Amino acid sequence: MIQVQNLSKSYNGTAVLKINALEIPRGQSFGLVGNNGAGKTTFFSLLLDLIQPSTGNIINNDVLVNVSENWKPFTSSFLDESFLIGYLTPEEYFYFIGDLRNQNKADVDALLVKHDEFFNGEILKNKKYLRDLSKGNQKKVGIIATLIGNPEVVILDEPFANLDPTTVSRLKKIIKELAENPNVTVLVSSHDLQHTVEVCDRIVVLNRGEIVKDIQKSPETLQELETFFAV
Template identity: 40%
Template sequence: MKLEISQLTKQYNDREVLNIEHLDIEKPGIVGLVGNNGAGKTTLFMLMLDLLRPTSGVICYHIDEQLTYSSTENNKWKPFVGAFVDNSFLIDFLTADEYFRFIAQLSNISNDQLEHHLAFFSRFIGTDILGTNIFIRDLSAGNKQKVGIVAAFLLNPSLILLDEPFNFLDPSSQNILKHLLKTYAEEHQSIVIISSHNIQHTIDISQRILLLEKGHIIKDLDNHNERAEVELQKYFDS
């Protein structure tokens, strides 16, 4: 999987909220997306998922050497991309068990495959979600977050987009999630992009960090051995 973004802009009337001239992400691993409120992080995710249409530009998913899909061209890229942006992704009148089975049935995933997937996330899910007959709408904010994150991985996608994945999670769940994200990216050779205001968690798990300001990528930082920490602290402390 390779993600390629070219001349991507988004405007509302005369106000430009995103302008990315060029961005390639092709190495498997975790990429952090950071910036203050209004930097354009969520807008970028929404454009990548074709939930917003760009004012100009193109987002291409290179699945392999033969397959390339544009995000606005067709839906063939969707099985290769998993995402959780907010609770609007959930069907909240279902229980978590029903929701996972619904996605599995739509995607021709067997019960055995679903059980294997849920087992991978068992420590993260905990004991308060599955088998409880509680509707998603009645779960705590943290447990809703867990359901959305687990669902994003259900198809074993090559690219995963998670917007503020650490929100609402207790410290233990945050640490478990960090381990799961690193393990998944390594075992599946996938790209995981996380947008987060939690700079330390982002530094802890990302190999590359993109810093957005007013819709522009102003820094593209190599974070191996957490080398981006000083530069990010300097930026956010200024």
């Protein structure tokens, strides 16, 4: 589904990301872990064409992302609050995204009903604009919005951060369910090794912009990662 070739990004001569080759097959749930500054967000930003690669490129479902925009219809993402429109209510935001992804109101409503539990009664019909929601609740809205319109690639940057424990376990359920669909490729980045291991079939460790580990999940994976990151 996603091929990365000779990808690098450097600022003023300092390389912050360098991936020679990476292939993520369709339907995989892919976890990206690493310390701060390892290049996780940089990689996702490149994948979404928010920044330009210094060398190389990324192909998303046969589309060269920095040349064509045809990856947009089947790719959805939530990186940070700049993916939310502050002056809309959550409902309006969902319908807006729905409009953009050719979903009618009924489709969106059905999705919202399905995730009612995840919202925990704090999102819908709360008479608040997105800008007035707490960070955690904003995140809930952003994550559910990525599910609108049956995307084939879902990209979530640090989805577990800022969420309360109950919501985290609900989110893990949602991601696992998403990963079960053989047509959906999920990409998740996180600092939390345990959560990532739990929801992903494959885990890649980035360190200072380079891939240092590429593991298919096995019962020993968590142990292996913890050893790697231990000082």
